[in-house]
Amino acid sequence: MVRVAVLIIAAALIVLLVYPIGRMVIRALFPEGGLDAGAFARVVSQPWFWPVLQDTFVVVGTSSVLALLIASVLAWLNERTDAGLGWLGTFMPLLPLLMPPIATAAGWVFLASPEVGFINGVLAYLPGNLSVNVLTIPGLIFVYTLELVPFAYIPISGALRNLDPSLEEASRVSGAGVIKTIFRVSLPAVSQAMTSAFFLLIVAGFALYSAPVVVGTNAGIDILSVRIVRLMQFTYPADLQSATVLATILLVVVLAAWLLQNVVTSRGRYAMISGRGSQVKIPLGRWRHVFRTGTIIYLLLTTLLPLLAVVIVAFQPFWTPVIDPSMFTMEHFERVLNRRNSVRALQTSVMLGLVGGAIAVAICVLINIAKRRTSFGSILGPRLARVVDGIMRLPAAFSAIVIALGFIVAFSGPPFNLNGTAAILLLCYLVNFMPQASTTVGNAMSQVGNDLTEASYMSHASERRTIGQVTVPLAIPGLLSAWALLFVLFAGEVAASTMLAGAQTPVIGFVLVEIWENGTVGPMAAFATVVTLITSSAVLLLVLLGRQRYRRR
């Protein structure tokens, strides 16, 4: 029964992924049944094509490298040294996620726009002609980097946590200093995790929509992901063909990165030796405080500062670099919260986040259980399990925009008629976030050692009882935080939402972009503040619920 369910889910997933994208590609590139190679030529000869490609590669490439560096250093500090921040450190990757990405980007526009940005407002009081400008390529790279860091931090910190500390100590007693130890031992020893983190960064970077739509558009920097949406929306008739060509380029880049990753990681002939976690941390001495302060500053930069900017703009009658609390008004909040669309967007997104997140977790738990190899034979054979695994991770290679585009082409009309329904959003989110769901759920489930389940069988418990009494209860904390993560992702999704949200189903991301593009920053900031409040309390609640009440060895 589980097997049938899993196979149905896997099949559904592949249909939901392959069918729309296939239909889209076919419709765009084979308009009359034959391949229309001219489409590529037309796109390539557009005057905007090469600049878009160049800007995108520069921005994504640079920010991926920077994010990898920052994430590695942060992860190392937090996991391997006494400069870590304890519980705050473990929350670090989640913190930037608490704010919808588009609000973060808007926060940076509020902070660092030329002349009117708050930072420039402060700098104006200082001597010297200092000013910052986020509306430039470096500025865009900066915002990209901040948004990408969590993607790399999670896998790298995981690997470093499991790194045998004596590897580092052996380096120290071999005569190497702290710096040499980091770069010759700690980081190379987790190079596999770093490679796959880099792949994640590339994929996420190309798919990122919030930063380029908010910062890039204002700065006149044209980024691939935004251009695809533009082609679909800002010309009439929609240039589906060009959009598909660009989506295909995106696809090729991501697949190439993926292949490269496989080559690189499989070339590492060395196997990791034992993963003995330990409490022993490198003492940094005096540097400890320096690094700890650095980490805290980073946290402030990434989360508190943009949030603060957004909140201030939300209370200001109009956006001005002069912060005068006596002028603060609730007007924008009243306007936004009295607006049917915004309120419905909140309801829809929270509902989608909770229900969708739960469904995604449930699906992944089911598949995870089915994949487990026991002596009963696994519910899925090893080969089938690998196939299902691949399917679950496949969407990672497609940007949300591509998937959403496919969904519009395939499902909005008959026989499905899902246009403008919550169902199409839900399905699209599920497909789009399946890789994140399966990874986090997989991690949660794998923390339950095999011996614990086997001990249950040996206590004459049936498979179902084992799952119910041992596997799932032990995984609950992990599952709850997986749910929290998915809630945040679902509720804050932007790229696919812009194309799929309908009149009856406005969602947060869509409304935020809408208000932003409409140019009314006050209400946008107010709405973003409300959303941040809601997502943070939901995440906090779920994480608190999942707190372990018993001590584990």
Added chain:
Amino acid sequence: GCGGQASDERDPGAGGDEIQSIEEAAIEEGQLTLYASAGESQIEAMAEKFMDDYPEISVDYFRAAGTALFNRFATEAESGSVTADVFMPTVQPSFVEENAEWFVELGPDEVPALAEWPEEFQDEYTFEIAVEEVVAIYNTETVQSAPASWEDVLDEQYQGRIVLVDPESSPGYMSWYSIMQDRFGDEFLTGLAELDPVWVDTGAVGAQQVAAGSHDISLPNYPSHAVALIGQGAPIEMVTDLDPTQGITTSVALTANAPNPNAAKLFANWLTTQSAYEAVCADGVYSATVEGTDCLPLASNFVEPVWEVPGERQEEIVELLGR
């Protein structure tokens, strides 16, 4: 203008038997979906006001700018899953004519009030209810005397202090530059370029920057970007009725295969009433296409936008502006 209609004549109750039966059928349907490009607050105000007048009908709306609305609607229409009842674009009204099969031909049968609607604001498939006119926005603290004509803008006091909206960011802006070129010649455009303007993608940002005091004047711009700021006490003002004044019209079309055809008709008819104009013009953004409303007056030198500026012409404009 076609004056003379007393407001009570356009009252919904007074439309005769037709409107009576439409109203009953609409209430039966109980729902209405608008697809519109107007400002969020205007749409919101319309919807609210309509629901005040017809509490039995609940209104949903989908707002998207310009072509995004077309694409959304086209996708739905092509796949046969239309959710819009009333379609209200603000740009390229030709979209409706070119896709006539998706819309309903309008006449007094569908919208009784059209019988008395000004001819120039009525087409086979659409009628226009409101116009939003181009303005210049300036900062009252830094600008001593507001410009009285477009050419007044070419003043060296605005050197480096002017915010221009990128012509390529939307056809509406491109249209304005092309109209200016027609009227004042290439010198006007190069003159603008020589002022070292800051370029933005939307008038909203321009208004924002003028309000924040970082720049003196922003054009071309629209009242919708200024009124909220003015209301909140920002030190800005708009210059209206400059010659020529490009105005962007809000058209109304009824969709074929609408889920709620009668509610659509009722709403369209309602839009011509005083009650509707109270909502539409509440924040002083729009001019009405008919007289006798509390809206802004329609500019004396009003011109319709040129929606299809040829490619070479566009390139020429961009070049003259030094972009």
Added chain:
Amino acid sequence: MAEPQEGAPHRVEIRGLSKSFRRRSGAGTIKPIDDITLSIQDGEFLVLLGPSGCGKTTLLRSIAGLERPDEGSISIDGTTVYDSGRGIFLPPNRRPISMIFQSYALWPHMTIFKNVAYPLRSRKSTRRLGHAEIAARVEQALAKVGLVGLGDQYPGQLSGGQQQRVALARALVSEAQVLLFDEPLSNVDAKVREELRAQLVEMQRELGFTAIYVTHDQAEAMELADRIAVLNSGRIEQLDPPRRVYQRPQSRYVAEFIGSANLVAGVVRSLDERAVVDTALGSFVIEDYTEHWTGDTPLGTGDSVTLMFRPEDCLVDPGPDSRSNMWDVELVRTSFTGVQQHLLVHSGDERLIVLTTNDAQYPEGAKLRLGVERHKLHLLPPVPAESGAA
């Protein structure tokens, strides 16, 4: 599905069992169970002994049902739980056994009481037990392992030794007649290990369960076992009581694995009552040689053999009247282990180990005369070259 077995009351009966794995890296397979046939009697304490990777765990897990063999059959208590021919495979929860894991495998989210009660609440036949009955049985099990009063604690709050005892209680509570142990003591301190070992033996004597116990520690095996099955790459190399395994190892492999052994290559010169074997150390006389020959075929003159003797059977300077075989050696190194002295000696190219309990302190480099009594010598089948002490 009960199936009566002929002959003695065998609790566990394994026939022709095989299992192979695909190797994790690269091609090829390994066969950690290679045609094993084995009967375990009621109340017997059987130890599976062998070096790491020889297949002990795989065999145990196959009996438990946690691993599915490729071929053969297993029956427990007369019930066939696995038969490749008839396609029978009973899942682990339906086999009448309990198992104790190396890692304890206590469930951290349940109290000790709940951990121990779990099998009672799971088992089909006892599911209807009342609360009181369950509580009584759990208390009883905890009492057996000396953990009364700890029922409300969580496993994380107990010491390693206590956790191990909880695991034992959990295995005992359902009164399964067959208990499987996979290196249950390798995670605890040497001191605690000894205690638990003694406790285990006593408990088994008292309760009479059948035990199959995996270890790679030969001292542990010796102490616990009624019989030891020495495994070598998936095959049973020898199956005998501890004393016999030690004193009469069937092969060089067993001799080296169980305790230390001195091994010297030799050729049989003559055979009558006694055998005479020529080696690099000289000629050795073996009394009653058929008793001390472990090969399958009768020994013949001129055959190559391996001469084996235990370090503790070596006598240092046995005196001229001894009936031992004697030869000269040079002392290379001594070390003291408390109970005995280890001597590492050379004789030509051969390196030998000698264990002696006398307190005499010999200087390094000293010339000694070594002897081994005639009945303390064993003859094993020859092995390709490579001589010396192990």
Added chain:
Amino acid sequence: MAEPQEGAPHRVEIRGLSKSFRRRSGAGTIKPIDDITLSIQDGEFLVLLGPSGCGKTTLLRSIAGLERPDEGSISIDGTTVYDSGRGIFLPPNRRPISMIFQSYALWPHMTIFKNVAYPLRSRKSTRRLGHAEIAARVEQALAKVGLVGLGDQYPGQLSGGQQQRVALARALVSEAQVLLFDEPLSNVDAKVREELRAQLVEMQRELGFTAIYVTHDQAEAMELADRIAVLNSGRIEQLDPPRRVYQRPQSRYVAEFIGSANLVAGVVRSLDERAVVDTALGSFVIEDYTEHWTGDTPLGTGDSVTLMFRPEDCLVDPGPDSRSNMWDVELVRTSFTGVQQHLLVHSGDERLIVLTTNDAQYPEGAKLRLGVERHKLHLLPPVPAESGAA
């Protein structure tokens, strides 16, 4: 910063070293190093021995500089590397030591060659060496541990024993004169462990480095050590050569930890040449008692003492003419470890362990007469109640 030390050439000199940790859970601190003073001579093989948690690792890591003590001083090769008073703390990379870790700690992303070359490329003194020179030194180190030709392999491709030897090569390559070992053999098979142990001793004899070696395995300590420091909760309980630690344990703690010990409470009845002690087993005569008394103060008549004797010093049915102390016991259980027989015997409430090398097989429940020779008895200071064998 060289600081001449007076007296003998001490490689490592530890004075008044203390370190405490805040307990991970709840309040309070523990003091795994509690005022330790210790001098280690050039070329000495010192073993730190003690049960888990007694502070061995912490002491070793403090010497390495991986842990920062709270108080005291450490000097290596005459250089003060730590002095709380003068605020000196040299980081590990600047101390003239090498260390070998329990988990090998080979870097999985480097080849064997690179692993071994790493210290040469890191240390100030050898950083400037040319490629050829480094290659030569690495080859030499690999040759020393018998791993020539494996330089291009990755650690993951080697067996546990080989990995351990690579770790050794890496420690040897920089020719540090002090080598620290933290249970380097506890992760390898019993068989390999023995081999590596022998190799280690030979290498140390050959190269003459100073070794500080942590283990909780007393057999290992006995075999390797020149001197053993027995640790007990952060203090040195006894510091002596192995034989002395075994034969003349200073305390019950040492007696029980090093080998098995039978301990019986008693009271001194009379003292002249010999001492007579009354116990629950009867009276015992101890020859030459001052030699066998480990207390700090002279013994007096009427004093409470603990009588200690080793299981292997017990004689079973020693015959009437023996000059042993003798008493009657009942055999509870026998077990066979290969080299010897373990007998567990009861005498009244006392449980004693006996180790015998004779082959005789006694039935359980048999009455035996036990004897211990007069000079095999030791007198330890008394400990609060709790008697019995350990």
